[in-house]
Amino acid sequence: MTKFTLLAGLGFLLTLQIVNSAKLACYITNWSQYRPGNGKFTPDNVDPFLCTHVIYSLATINSVNEITNTEWNDDIMFKSLNALKTINPTLKTMLSVGGLTNGISPFIQMVSTPENRKAFVRSAMLYLRAHGFDGLELDWEYPGQNGSPPDDKQRFTELIKDLRKAIEQEAYDTKNPPLILSAKVASVKSTIERGYEIPEISKLMDFITVLSYDYHGHWDPVTGHNSPLFKSNLDSGNALELNVNASVTHWLKGGAIPARLFIVLPTWGRTFTLSSSETGLGAPASGPADAGPYTRDAGYWSYYEICSMVSNANVEWIDDQKVPYIVKGKAWVGYENFESYTAKVEWLNSLGLGGVSVYSIDLDDFSGRFCSQGSYPLVNHLRNSLGFGPKPTSPPRPTTTANPSTSFCVGKPDGLYPNPADETTYFHCFRENTYLQHCQPGLVFVDDCKCCDWP
Numbered sequence: 001m002t003k004f005t006l007l008a009g010l011g012f013l014l015t016l017q018i019v020n021s022a023k024l025a026c027y028i029t030n031w032s033q034y035r036p037g038n039g040k041f042t043p044d045n046v047d048p049f050l051c052t053h054v055i056y057s058l059a060t061i062n063s064v065n066e067i068t069n070t071e072w073n074d075d076i077m078f079k080s081l082n083a084l085k086t087i088n089p090t091l092k093t094m095l096s097v098g099g100l101t102n103g104i105s106p107f108i109q110m111v112s113t114p115e116n117r118k119a120f121v122r123s124a125m126l127y128l129r130a131h132g133f134d135g136l137e138l139d140w141e142y143p144g145q146n147g148s149p150p151d152d153k154q155r156f157t158e159l160i161k162d163l164r165k166a167i168e169q170e171a172y173d174t175k176n177p178p179l180i181l182s183a184k185v186a187s188v189k190s191t192i193e194r195g196y197e198i199p200e201i202s203k204l205m206d207f208i209t210v211l212s213y214d215y216h217g218h219w220d221p222v223t224g225h226n227s228p229l230f231k232s233n234l235d236s237g238n239a240l241e242l243n244v245n246a247s248v249t250h251w252l253k254g255g256a257i258p259a260r261l262f263i264v265l266p267t268w269g270r271t272f273t274l275s276s277s278e279t280g281l282g283a284p285a286s287g288p289a290d291a292g293p294y295t296r297d298a299g300y301w302s303y304y305e306i307c308s309m310v311s312n313a314n315v316e317w318i319d320d321q322k323v324p325y326i327v328k329g330k331a332w333v334g335y336e337n338f339e340s341y342t343a344k345v346e347w348l349n350s351l352g353l354g355g356v357s358v359y360s361i362d363l364d365d366f367s368g369r370f371c372s373q374g375s376y377p378l379v380n381h382l383r384n385s386l387g388f389g390p391k392p393t394s395p396p397r398p399t400t401t402a403n404p405s406t407s408f409c410v411g412k413p414d415g416l417y418p419n420p421a422d423e424t425t426y427f428h429c430f431r432e433n434t435y436l437q438h439c440q441p442g443l444v445f446v447d448d449c450k451c452c453d454w455p
Ligand SMILES: *[C@@H]1O[C@H](CO)[C@@H](O)[C@H](O)[C@H]1NC(C)=O
Pocket: 030, 031, 034, 057, 058, 059, 060, 070, 071, 098, 099, 100
């Protein structure tokens, strides 16, 4: 792009920053493509204007310590995800790397020697650029735990130092904007203390996402909420730590930079089966409720599986913790709704945190088919709470009118095309939809560079 379009872009970014500087990172998952019927989700379901960042879960690390894909069709998924940037050029995409190999984190072997780290770092730079990603997320749960030796706390810092150095070098060499670097990190005090040199890693990361969920679930003998904002009046001892506010406090006290700290907002709830006539918070429970018809995994239900039950169940609000639950028959579900999202946003604004990560947008009512609240009700509500402006008005969709420009893109690959009728405009084709775009005043579209320039 020329300096003219660049300047226009810069103006746009500056305006955005004044209005709102919070980031909204949205996860999509490789396994959501296998959900049945209306639950099936692929990158084509992503609204390109919904989030500031989209993070694809999950890539992994192979036996020679290089980053690699996990699904047979990840390449196709990567392509269709990164194609969203032709619709929204300010969207950033990232690849999350993690998972388990034979039940153990591949990070353990990879960080164990400088040579192994070097192989990973090198492969990551090439892989991300080759597939058109803007950044990398490290998903190691967790250094110093689950089979990882205590020294991995320091080795994790070494890995991040190596990555930061390589990112700067790569950006210098290629003149591309530097790749974004982030990590998912633990939420419980003892795990945080074992795993991280907080001040060192905070300086080197663009952002850090605290895994602020799974505080309670069907593994507990009594009902409790997946992601309570604050402690409840029933909590004592270690349970006082099991809330978002306590987790973030540990990170901030440890030296994390508030503006680079994100929390996760779940789009799903955790379920229990009640084992007595009690139905409140802390009621006896005996494991998970039945699996949801779409997510098919006992213990959690997606927002779109929950919303249809809300209409004929009582929604209870845990005021201490600023989160809702419903009871339906013997099932107890602690989940998130508009009110709990708003409460979390108000709280994170009061601390000056950098943003939120939604895990994951395939569990919101992405199609709008389930909840009668439009598409992506939770995430769209979140955008409003965060103070995001309206999404760019969608360019006109093709209609059945005789206007030839609306059918221009039918049968054409995605991309930019000159408008034969007017050189100050051009066509943007996306999934065979035609979007008419205008160059800045005085400029014309040049096909060679696919950009606007002086005539
Ligand atoms: C998705 O990624 C995970 C993590 O690497 C991997 O274990 C899994 O096999 C992939 N596919 C599915 C369908 O879960």
